[in-house]
Amino acid sequence: MIIDCHGHYTTAPAALQQFRDSQLAGLKSGVDATLSSATPISDDQIRDSLENAQLKLQRARGTDLTIFSPRASAMAHHIGNETTSLRWTHACNDLIHRVCTLYPDNFAGVCQLPQSPGAPPANSAAELGRCVNELGFVGCNLNPDPSGGHWTSPPLTDPHWYPLYEKMVELDVPAMVHVSSSCNPNFHATGAHYINADTTAFMQFLTSDLFKDFPTLRFIIPHGGGAVPYHWGRYRGLAQDLKRPLLGEYLLKNIFFDTCVYHLPGIELLLKVIPADNIIFGSEMVGAVRGIDPQTGQFFDDTKRYLDALPLSDPDRYKIFEGNARKVFPRLTARLARQR
Amino acid sequence: MIIDCHGHYTTAPAALQQFRDSQLAGLKSGVDATLSSATPISDDQIRDSLENAQLKLQRARGTDLTIFSPRASAMAHHIGNETTSLRWTHACNDLIHRVCTLYPDNFAGVCQLPQSPGAPPANSAAELGRCVNELGFVGCNLNPDPSGGHWTSPPLTDPHWYPLYEKMVELDVPAMVHVSSSCNPNFHATGAHYINADTTAFMQFLTSDLFKDFPTLRFIIPHGGGAVPYHWGRYRGLAQDLKRPLLGEYLLKNIFFDTCVYHLPGIELLLKVIPADNIIFGSEMVGAVRGIDPQTGQFFDDTKRYLDALPLSDPDRYKIFEGNARKVFPRLTARLARQR
Numbered sequence: 001m002i003i004d005c006h007g008h009y010t011t012a013p014a015a016l017q018q019f020r021d022s023q024l025a026g027l028k029s030g031v032d033a034t035l036s037s038a039t040p041i042s043d044d045q046i047r048d049s050l051e052n053a054q055l056k057l058q059r060a061r062g063t064d065l066t067i068f069s070p071r072a073s074a075m076a077h078h079i080g081n082e083t084t085s086l087r088w089t090h091a092c093n094d095l096i097h098r099v100c101t102l103y104p105d106n107f108a109g110v111c112q113l114p115q116s117p118g119a120p121p122a123n124s125a126a127e128l129g130r131c132v133n134e135l136g137f138v139g140c141n142l143n144p145d146p147s148g149g150h151w152t153s154p155p156l157t158d159p160h161w162y163p164l165y166e167k168m169v170e171l172d173v174p175a176m177v178h179v180s181s182s183c184n185p186n187f188h189a190t191g192a193h194y195i196n197a198d199t200t201a202f203m204q205f206l207t208s209d210l211f212k213d214f215p216t217l218r219f220i221i222p223h224g225g226g227a228v229p230y231h232w233g234r235y236r237g238l239a240q241d242l243k244r245p246l247l248g249e250y251l252l253k254n255i256f257f258d259t260c261v262y263h264l265p266g267i268e269l270l271l272k273v274i275p276a277d278n279i280i281f282g283s284e285m286v287g288a289v290r291g292i293d294p295q296t297g298q299f300f301d302d303t304k305r306y307l308d309a310l311p312l313s314d315p316d317r318y319k320i321f322e323g324n325a326r327k328v329f330p331r332l333t334a335r336l337a338r339q340r
Numbered sequence: 341m342i343i344d345c346h347g348h349y350t351t352a353p354a355a356l357q358q359f360r361d362s363q364l365a366g367l368k369s370g371v372d373a374t375l376s377s378a379t380p381i382s383d384d385q386i387r388d389s390l391e392n393a394q395l396k397l398q399r400a401r402g403t404d405l406t407i408f409s410p411r412a413s414a415m416a417h418h419i420g421n422e423t424t425s426l427r428w429t430h431a432c433n434d435l436i437h438r439v440c441t442l443y444p445d446n447f448a449g450v451c452q453l454p455q456s457p458g459a460p461p462a463n464s465a466a467e468l469g470r471c472v473n474e475l476g477f478v479g480c481n482l483n484p485d486p487s488g489g490h491w492t493s494p495p496l497t498d499p500h501w502y503p504l505y506e507k508m509v510e511l512d513v514p515a516m517v518h519v520s521s522s523c524n525p526n527f528h529a530t531g532a533h534y535i536n537a538d539t540t541a542f543m544q545f546l547t548s549d550l551f552k553d554f555p556t557l558r559f560i561i562p563h564g565g566g567a568v569p570y571h572w573g574r575y576r577g578l579a580q581d582l583k584r585p586l587l588g589e590y591l592l593k594n595i596f597f598d599t600c601v602y603h604l605p606g607i608e609l610l611l612k613v614i615p616a617d618n619i620i621f622g623s624e625m626v627g628a629v630r631g632i633d634p635q636t637g638q639f640f641d642d643t644k645r646y647l648d649a650l651p652l653s654d655p656d657r658y659k660i661f662e663g664n665a666r667k668v669f670p671r672l673t674a675r676l677a678r679q680r
Contacts, residue, residue, distance in 0.1 A: 144526075149491070151526045158525075185498075186484070186491045191543035191578050195567045196536035203531035223574075227535045227567030233603025234563075237629030237640035238531050263573025269609045289577030300577035 002304070003325040003332075004058075006176065006222055006258045006282030007066035007107075011053040012095060013045040019091055020074070027080050035091050046098055053286050055106060061304050063283075067329065069110035069141050070096055073189050075180035078148030082116040082123065089114040089127060097135040104339060108332050109137035110176065113164075115146040117153070122163035132171045138331040140168070142175035142219075144201055149184030149193055156201055157208035165214050174218035174328050176258075177201040190288040198226025202255070206239055206247070211254045218254055218328050220280060224261035224270055232273040248275065256328055258282030259303045259320070262289055267306035276316035280324045281307065342644070343665040343672075344398075346516065346562055346598045346622030347406035347447075349436060351393040353385040359431055360414070367420050375431050386438055393626050395446060401644050403623075407669065409450035409481050410436055413529050415520035417455040418488030422463065426454040429467060437475040444679060448672050449477035450516065453504075455486040457493070462503035472511045478671040480508070482515035482559075484541055489524030489533055496541055497548035505554050514558035514668050516598075517541040530628035538566025542595070546579055546587070551594045558594055558668050560620060564601035564610055572613040588615065596668055598622030599643045599660070602629055607646035616656035620664045621647065 019038035026033040054066060070092035077085055093111045100109045111131035113124035131137040142164070145151050154160040156177070168175060179197040180189075187193035198221045211217060221228070228235060239247055257274055260282050261267050270279060281304070289300040298305055307320065326333040359378035366373040394406060410432035417425055433451045440449045451471035453464040471477040482504070485491050494500040496517070508515060519537040520529075527533035538561045551557060561568070568575060579587055597614055600622050601607050610619060621644070629640040638645055647660065666673040 151489070151491075151524055153526075155526050184491055186493075186495050186540055186544070188543040188547060188578075191546065191575065192536075192540045195539050195571060196532075199535050199539075199567065200526055200532045203528040204526070206531065207528060224570065227539065227570060230564065230567060230570035230606050230609060231535060231601060233601065233606060233633065233640050234629055235531065236635075237602055237631055237633065238528075240631045240634075241629060261571060261573065262577055263613070265609050265612045266570050266573060269570060269605050272605045273603070289574055289581060291577055291580045293573065293577065294580075295576075300573050 001064040002062065002321045003281065004063050004066040004283050004285070005220060005280045005325050006260055006284050007054060007068045008071045008284070008287055009068060009096060009099065010071045010286045011049045012071065013041045013049050015039040015041045015045070016091065016095060020088060023084060023088060024079065027084060032083065035087055038091065041095065043098070043102060046095070046102060050099065050103070055103070057285055058106060061302055063304060065105065066107055067110050067138065067325070067332070068096060068099060068107040070112040072141065072178050073181045075112050075141070075143060076148065077115040077143055077146035077180055078117060078183055082114065082119045085116040086114040086127070093127070093131050093135065100136065108329070108335060109135060110139045110141060111137050113140055113142060115143050117147045119146070120163065121161045124164050125167035128164070128167050128171065128173070132173055132331065136335065138329045138335065139173045140175050141178040143179050144177055144197055145179050148180060149182035149187045155204040157204045157210045162213070165217050169214055169216055172216070172330050174220060176220040176222055178222055194223055194288070195226045198223050199228060202226065202228045202235070205251055205255060206235060206244060207242065211250065218256065220256045220258055220328065222258045222260055222282065222284070224259060224266060225257035225274070229257065229270045229273050252278050256280050256324060259307065260284040260301070261303065262300040263293070264306045264309060267303065268310060271310060271312070276319045277324065279320050280328065281321045341404040342402065342661045343621065344403050344406040344623050344625070345560060345620045345665050346600055346624050347394060347408045348411045348624070348627055349408060349439065350411045350626050351389045352411065352435060353381045353389050355379040355381045355385070356431065356435060360428060363424060363428060364419065367424060372423065375427055378431065381435065383438070383442060386435070386442060390439065390443070395443070397625055398446060401642055403644060405445065406447055407450050407478065407665070407672070408436060408439060408447040410452045412481065412518050413521045415452050415481070415483060416488065417483055417486035417520055418457060418523055422454065422456040422459045425456040426467070429454040433467070433471050433475065440476065448669070448675060449475060450479040450481060451477050453480055453482060455483050457487045459486070460503065461501045464504050465507035468504070468507050468511065468513070472513055472671065476675065478669045478675065479513045480515050481518040483519050484517055484537055485519050488520060489522035489527045495544040497544045497550045502553070505557050509554055509556055512556070512670050514560060516560040516562055518562055534628070535563055535566045538563050539568060542566065542568045542575070545591055545595060546575060546584060547582065551590065558596065560596045560598055560668065562598045562600055562622065562624070564599060564606060565597035565614070569597065569610045569613050592618050596620050596664060599647065600624040600641070601643065602640040603633070604646045604649055607643065608650060611650060611652070616659045617664065619660050620668065621661045
């Protein structure tokens, strides 16, 4: 089977955004909107939102299951306070759960966390536990910068984050390192902030002993690892200059890259420098880039085509399209076994 | 000839750092150290600092001339106030001038600017004028984030920066977009902040009409363009989604990438996706990565080797190693003609 590890519910029914809009309007006028104020979303509305988008694209591209999370740019942890974030997070995660219940063969859930600038990550552990234990989710998206482009939190390797990591280890779920929208005008969200966060997180991991403290903690760095594979020589050299362990012997036990790189030469480079054991198929669809590449006549984000165009061995192909996702998301593997 | 567009004086005599240390110590105790308090640096000290480093590497690698600027990580525009920055900048630029005077065949100067958080870029125009008109410099390094990792300035495309651009256009000199050290613990300087700034600047340029306002303004985005070439499909796709002009028809008239990418697959990708007209040879030596790659037995930053290993046509080879640098730095071309 072909598992896409990186899909967001960017096409959710309008009622979700209406709740968010009323929540944000409330913030301005001092009314703390609750989810009960939201217009209910019917199953048919959910089906409609997916049939002509993610499901159609799965069929067209020949992929089977998408590891699915709320729209990343809409997490916007920087807006409002921790209660705002928690209510919005509940709404988004509950909707993902409904998607996964309606289409258990097509989607497995990954949750947004109720992060908020300054809020302790321990406070996200409860929602992670709810999503995994009660809703059957298989992982989470962790925002290394809840401030939305001001980077006011400690690095991901700081003990600040450890209570959340303890929960991740206890539940045996990975996190995708994924920022949200940027309220810093310097950073375009999908064109700069996303990619920068990927690169930043990798270098934080490279310079720390985090994985000595948490040997089984696993992170996916999305968007093909930001700038990292392109600068793989730089990172190998920096690790050496800084007297850090070889990347293959340390970081790559815990770090995985997805394949959200939207042209053949980029995917080719990724496969050339990163071991197949550390690459997980992903497309980010429906996501950051929605158009058709005039050079190929195909969707930019149809990353399976780039992989299919390269001479992969059968074992490597299995790892990238299925095996690594099963390894990194053991709860997905367990779920698939139950569904069989 | 072979022109390296990206070298920093990372090996300056210790007296330079002593001045800086005394300046920083003074800041703490309310004494505003001036350059006259610095230990003089002799010509022999300058020669010693270069002979066994940059000059030796030029000879060993077969390069001729380095476009040379003060140590980027030491610019540290976030430290102290505008006067601190101006004095330190004068010291650094004057030393580069002495290098270029002692070795006119080996080095051409690029200046640091006396930027400071909140200070108007217009205030950097005078030092740029001094360096170009009086010291014969051919360009400048422009820091898009004088705050050192907090990103508090407006984007490079904001009219905030226009007075400096007017001076650049008047003098016909380009800028390399180059941040300095980071005082934000999230960002490792050479492993994250540098690369992020490159990616960030490119996306700022992509989303703006800056080059309609300044058709002859030229920027070099160093470190191989950050993450941009690896994600070239993403950027082509974003430009299309955002109804921006095709990258080749707009941005690439004004934007150039250096070749500071420290492994063969990265350089191969760069050459595959970016037109040869927009690539300028650079090595960043002696710089970010100083070790020898155990996989090749050669210095990571000997980027000429990677280019030499690839099948470049003679015209492309000329552009990358010489022609583009002459085009982007017309004052270098004029200087070389005078020296002949």
